[in-house]
Amino acid sequence: MRLISLIVIGFILFSCKKDETKCPATAPNLGNGxxxxxxxxxxxxxxxxSWIDFSSGVIDNSYFVTRxxxxxxxxxxxxxxxxxxxxxxxxxSSVIEVLSASDFTSIKQIQMESGGVAKQPRSxxxxxxxxxxxxxxxxxxxxxxxxxxxxxRIPVGNNPEGLAVANGKLYVANSGxxxxxxxxxxxSVINLATNAELMKITVGINPGEVVSDASGDVYVVSRGDxxxxxxRLKRINSTTDVLxxxxxxxxxxxxPMNSNxxxxxxxxxxVFNASSEIIESANFIDLxxxxxLYNVSYNSINDKIYISDAMNYTNTGYLRKYNPAxxxxxxxxxxxxxxxxxxxx
Numbered sequence: 325m326r327l328i329s330l331i332v333i334g335f336i337l338f339s340c341k342k343d344e345t346k347c348p349a350t351a352p353n354l355g356n357g358x359x360x361x362x363x364x365x366x367x368x369x370x371x372x373x374s375w376i377d378f379s380s381g382v383i384d385n386s387y388f389v390t391r392x393x394x395x396x397x398x399x400x401x402x403x404x405x406x407x408x409x410x411x412x413x414x415x416x417s418s419v420i421e422v423l424s425a426s427d428f429t430s431i432k433q434i435q436m437e438s439g440g441v442a443k444q445p446r447s448x449x450x451x452x453x454x455x456x457x458x459x460x461x462x463x464x465x466x467x468x469x470x471x472x473x474x475x476x477r478i479p480v481g482n483n484p485e486g487l488a489v490a491n492g493k494l495y496v497a498n499s500g501x502x503x504x505x506x507x508x509x510x511x512s513v514i515n516l517a518t519n520a521e522l523m524k525i526t527v528g529i530n531p532g533e534v535v536s537d538a539s540g541d542v543y544v545v546s547r548g549d550x551x552x553x554x555x556r557l558k559r560i561n562s563t564t565d566v567l568x569x570x571x572x573x574x575x576x577x578x579x580p581m582n583s584n585x586x587x588x589x590x591x592x593x594x595v596f597n598a599s600s601e602i603i604e605s606a607n608f609i610d611l612x613x614x615x616x617l618y619n620v621s622y623n624s625i626n627d628k629i630y631i632s633d634a635m636n637y638t639n640t641g642y643l644r645k646y647n648p649a650x651x652x653x654x655x656x657x658x659x660x661x662x663x664x665x666x667x668x669x
Contacts (some may be wrong), residue, residue, distance in 0.1 A: 355668050361400045430549065449487045484497060554574060618635040625669045
């Protein structure tokens, strides 16, 4: 029996040495690495989650399957940690996966349906004991993070997407994307004490991503019509709930970096100073290693910048690492269309 065990152990070690990037992380607990949510292709049921161990360099591109023994589903849109749980929003499959933040074991699958019709969840944010999820059927669902039950639904605008908390309120981008070219142009403001919509702010057509800064300003990316109307960054004062500024630069996305933001389009990544409200470091990353810039993330734990590279959208992608000066360091081969990351110390 001991001989058989030694043979099995030797085979596992040999296999991992031969192809390290395909072996699962051996430690049961997450630490010093990152989870990468890969969207996959629409209606192909091939979303995935990769785990990158920064200490060893080992990558498990089937991490969700490794931990749960099942597939994640169709079009993973968002992944965030709140307390001891990880929440994964899967849009087309209309499910929210809730997992342990320590060892990634499954806690619950929340089926996101209303009267048998898929809600198509998009993004998630948290406040107090609640999770708030935008659903493409025109609502924000409120989920109690203890019971993991949907306790209420807040009607907002058409096809809500990004959302952010500021000054005791929730700001929700109503994209109207399913009605393109007749899209929405509003940002719903929700009172988090009552979970009721206070008002709508017109911010420009097709709003998507929403973030807030340390002073309480709210920024929304209004994506335009992908043609004559350009994508622009808009700033809202969360005290007055008034649109106070529109910035005249092209933008695809925005990501926090300490007290500033990384702003990017298809061809550049720049640093936006949230205090002075100006671009202070334009095109500061050499993107020669990147084929298709899909997202940008900053890891405050190791002070590194990571670019999600979707390649040609049909081949597996890469997470590319840069130092704070924008100098390329290394790449990690991950799943299909990597988008959101969740860093661990």
